[in-house]
Amino acid sequence: MTSYENSNFEPLVVLHFSPTTPDETKNWVIKRLTARQDEDDGADLLVRYDTDPESHNNILLIGATLNRLLLGAEELRIKKPYKNDTLREFLISDIDNFDHSGSPDSFLLKSEKQLVIWDEIQNVRPMQHEHTIPGVPTKSVTPTSDTILGLLRNLDFVISVFPLHDKEDMKLIERDWFMATYSSFKPQDIHKVRNYFGENVAYYFAFLEFYTKALIPTAILGFFVSIWPGWDFFKYSLFCIFNVIWWSIFMEKWKRLSSKLAYQWGSFDLKIYERPRPFYYGDLQRSPITNQAERVYPRWKRLLKKYLVTYPVVMCCLALSLWIYFAYYRIQIKTDHNYPLDGSLFSIHTKLMRTMPSAGYSLLIIPMNLIYKKIATYLTDFENHRLQTGYENNLTSKLFVFYVMNCFIGLFYEAFFNVNYGNVVQLLISLVIINAIFLKFTEQIGPYVLKRVKKNQLLDGKSQSSQVSDAVKQAKTLTPFEGTYGDYLTIFEQYGYVALFSA
Structure with missing residues (x-):
């Protein structure tokens, strides 16, 4: 049952083509996604077009047979509860000894099914004899290094690929989180989040809840310190002293909690069995251990890229950030000299003018962070890391160095070199307030307004009896999710302000 005309399957993932994608290319993608693994090295998935007229034959619904999902779970070494109350890597041959094996359709979580399909979509490649893309004869391909999804993205033929949301499950999570009575004061059921969104998102929300609770003692003590006339x-x-002790305890407690969650979710030793990244390329060589063909990229080439390209570019970015800070510093000194605080009637105007340089510098930091994030991502892609953990570690180190320089160097310089605590307070207030306003608009107000506008446009002219399919509605209204990196960086920035400079 691999024909894309077949509709008797559960849609799990949506692939949204751009309107410029040729029909020959779409058919080629469908053929590779539905091709059998043992014969044509395909993904062996179930694919069909969404039947809603609004999709314009640009939206593919992707699913898989139960046997294909179970095989994928075994390949990904997904851990499931065993009947002796432990977690074990799933094996089809041992399925009877796993919990809930009596109901195969619900044996795998929906997030696990979507993970299996997503992994196959990322790893499917052209056939060995294919050297051009159907519909785009001028685009050459290399089957040993190019992936179907990577080729589509390079040609701007794919708008998005995302897991199809379940409205009923989402309503249950929404009700538990913020619609139930006293939901704001209840701990989150983080396991429900993990079951629906997967481990990466669940870890983020677990950390966010833990971090928010840790801020309460700091906020209470900070309030009393500010009003204490001592x-x-x-x-x-x-x-x-309290900050040093409290945030040290916070880090140790979080390490224990994250290890506990990793053990409960079966991801404690995940990196030991990690598969190569889909976008990792290299020459095919037969492994002496597995006796299978594996892609190999020489380590010396990666080091050459780091020393000749990555490190010089990062140093230039850091130097530019430092130059911009000292340009701001000179403007701030000049402004303070021109608008001294003398207690006159124009003190409000004076304070406002003295605040303008720090406000402008705080505004400038935001696009600098966004631009550098794109540069860091490009450089990490260019280095061609084999494993996702290595990729993330290298990307994190680049972002960490730049964020420390861009967000904290000015505060360190004012506090420990100039010993000008007035400027430290002024700059810190500007950074925190402007960053909070920016995040409020970009993460909440902006996406909400954009979603409402897109939804109204989609429903405009539709009769009340006609229904828009969930796939079309989500493809055309949801904001693309770029991972939790940006969210963690936001918390890291706020954590630095609170832990290092709140006193």
């Missing part, structure tokens, strides 16, 4: 040196020294 000696400044004593009370701020006390607050600094």
Whole structure:
């Protein structure tokens, strides 16, 4: 049952083609997705077009047979509860000894089914004899290194690939999170989040909840310190000591909680069995261990790219960030000189003018961070890391170095070299407030308004009796999810402000 005309399957993943994609290319993609693994090295998935007229034959619904999903779960070494109350890597031959094996259709979580399909979509490649893309004869391909999804993205033929949401499951999560009575004061059932969204998103929300609770003692003590009419040196020294102890405890407690969750979810030793990244390329060589053909990329080439390209580009970005800070610093000194605080009637105007340089610098930091994130991602892709953990570690190190320089160097310089605590407070307030306003608009207000506008456009002219399919509605209204990196960087930035400079 691999024909794309067949509709007797559960749609799990949506592939949204751009309107410019030739029909020959679409048919080629469908053929590779539905081709059998043992014969044509295909993905062996179930594919059909969405039947809604609004899709314009640009939206593919992708699913898989139960046997294909179970085989994929075994290949990915997904861990499932065993009947002796432990977690074990799933094996089809041992399925009877796993919990819930009596109901095969619900044996795998929906997020696990979608993970299997997503992994296959990412790894499917052209056939060995194919050297051009059907519909685009001028585009040459290399079957040993190019992936179907990578080729489509390079040609701007794919708008998005995403897991199809289940409205009923989403409503249950929404009700538990923020619609139920006292939901704001209840701990999140993080396991429900994991079962629906997967481990990466669940880890983020677990950390966010843990971090938010850790801010409460800091906020309470900070409030009393600010109104306590005592000696400044004593009370701020006390607050600094508290910060050092409290945030050290926070880090150790989080390590224990994350290890506990990793054990419960079966991801504690995941990196030991990690598969190569879909976009990893190299020459095919037979492995002496597995006796299978594997892609190999020389380590010296990766090091050459790092030393000749990555490190010089990163150093130039850091130098530019430092130059921009000292340009701001000179403007701030000049502004303070032109608008001294003398207690006159124009003190409000004076304070406003003295704040303008720090506000402008805070605004400039935001696009600098966004641009550097794109540069860091491009450089990490260019280095061609084999495993996802290596890719993420290298990307994280680049982002960490730049964010420390861009967000904290000015505060460090003012606090420990100039010892100008007035400027530290002024710059810190500007950074925190402007960043909070920017995030409010870009992560909440903006996406909500954009979604409402797109939804109204989609439903405009539709009669009440006609229904828009879930796939079309989600493809045309949902904001693309770019992973949790940006969210973690936001917390890292706020954590630095709170833990290092709140006193």
